[in-house]
Amino acid sequence: MNAMGASQLATDYSGLAEDFHLSAEELEFFNTNGYIGPFKCFDEDLGEPYSELMLGKKRYFPLLDDMFQKTNKGKIGKIKGKLKGKAEQVRDTAYGKMQTLSGEKGPLGKPRHWYKSTHFLIPEVGKLGKLPQIVDRMQSILGNDLLLWSCQIMNKKAQSHRWHEDVEHVEWTGATVWMGIDNVGPGNTMKVIPGSHLYGISPQELAVKDGADLSSDESILAALRKTRPEAEIVTIEMKPGWAFIFAGRAWHASHDVTDKVRSAVIFQYCAPSERVRIPMTYEPPHVTFHPAQPWVMRVAGEDKFGVNHVMEAPPLTTDRLAGQAGVVTGGSRGVGLAIAARLASHGAKVGLFARDEKRLKTAKKLLEYLYDADVAIHAGDLADAETVETGLKSIESQIGPLDILVNNAGLFRNLGPFWDFDVPTWVAEMSTNLVAPYLTARYAAKGMVARGKGTIINFAGGGAGQAIPYGSSYSVGKAGSARLSECMAEDCKGTGVRVYGMDPGFVRTNMTAGNAVSESALKWRPHIKNMLDSNTDQSPDHAANLCVRLITDDSFQEQGRIGLAGPKKQAYKLRYTEDDVKFLVKSLIKKTVLKR
Secondary structure (H helix, E strand, O other): OOOOOHHHHHOOOOOOOOOOOOOHHHHHHHHHHOEEEEEEOOOHHHHHHHHHHHHHHHHHOOOHHHHHOOOOOHHHHHOHHHHOOHHHHHHHOOOOOOOOOOOOEOHHHOEOOOHHHOHHHOHHHHHHHOOHHHHHHHHHHHOOOEEEEEEEEEEEEOOOEEEEOOHHHHOOOOEEEEEEEEOOEOOEOEEEOOOHHHOOOOHHHHHHHHOOOOOOHHHHHHHHOOOOOOOOOEEEOOOOOEEEEEEOOOOEEEOOOOOOEEEEEEEEEEOOOOOOOOEOOOOOOOOOEOOOOOEEEEEEOOOOOOOOEEEOOOOOOOOOOOOOEEEEEOOOOHHHHHHHHHHHHOOOEEEEEEOOHHHHHHHHHHHHHHHOOOEEEEEOOOOOHHHHHHHHHHHHHHHOOOOEEEEOOOOOOOOOOHHHOOHHHHHHHHHHHHHHHHHHHHHHHHHHHHHOOEEEEEEOOOOOOOOOOOOHHHHHHHHHHHHHHHHHHHHOOOOOEEEEEEEOOOEOOHHHHHHHHOHHHHHHOOHHHHHHHOOOOEOHHHHHHHHHHHHHOOOOOOOEEEEOOOOOOOOEEOOOOHHHHHHHHHHHHOOOOEEO
């Protein structure tokens, strides 16, 4: 059997229709088979940068209550008084209400959380859950009034999910969307058994009854065909940016036989009349639920029943930087893309300057898609003076005079003893990390000083505070960038232009990930791979958040070096505002000095 709508895989959705409600035929197919799709939600080429953004925000969005409810032991307890109450402010403002459940306490006195209702509070993820391609179809299935009660960013490598039925739907009726984001294809997609939502028994129960192996397609079918000889498995042929919908009680599984990391998002919906609760056990039919309720998000229509904790979707954009124009070097991916996205989300016009024109075009397309932003791009060598002047003039002609410059671009490919490098390679890498920020700042500062305002942020991370063994070209470049920032700050005193040298911390980017597995890294700096494998890296959104605060917060009077995870002398000048709390928690873990 083919998936309903499989022919749509060849359909061009570039000019999206306004109405995606199911036809009578499609609705009958769904009611009979328990799934519909796949269908296109966004262009395939946006999958990789969208995945980068989402995973960064996933890392940036900790369950703060778990941090703030710890006992008075350790670093958090020592400043608990200073930060008291701020977690609640964050829950109710920047990202909406967090998942504290009516004051109910779990183990060790901590509020109970439900992992399924975390990620819809990330605006860029919530946007996908509210796309008309999804909402219209869901309204055909569940009615015009819709709640989103679950959203999970899934990022898995070579991992399969056994056959199961979502146990929540023992209690209430709903439907699920599985959306592929990146590295989704024939070898790593979803499987369903048509009509299984009507069986009245779950795969978990069948495994207990007949000994079926839930990780084996053959075992499941053999057990099931004893009573349902017509049973078959359908593999949903997916692409990045495509989704399909299945009924809450449909039997489904995922498989991944590739060596790639697959990114996907799961959205789960119900009508407001259904009471959403948290399962305490996961083996149907005897599922028990916690009496407290999680937050759910209204995505369409009204809530006329009042049986859930309903919140509105957090805003995707603000006007915090409206009217300002900013350039991010190296802004096509990684930390640079996260910063560019943060500027765009706050209403700034954004210019991206990097080497790879194809990636620049894709990043521009994503920022326009997400935030309806004005975005200009230029591809070229940032260490070449003529190229920099030409590129920045071109960008300014499109977005206006620069108010913001973030020198994020960096290069770190060469590892080993300094005497083993050829001179051009060493100089080229050092130039990207030191000469490039000088050239861009030199151009930008002239206009900023003339207008009496502006902010320049230079990345001065690894190597700025201490030597990097076997990484001399990168270390020298970043140390120079730190001192350059201090010199620029001195020169700009009294002009209205502020200059900062910022350490973004150890972030998982394509550069660091590539270094981690390179032959030279495994020989000379194997701990890079160990750090990534142990997930000691931090989200690029920490750097993005600090950039916005440096641009907008007048409490940052001291210029020069501002550390995110660097030496103790790179201290913070902070006020404990709603935006600061997550950042402060991470800072404490990194043993950074805090000053009010």
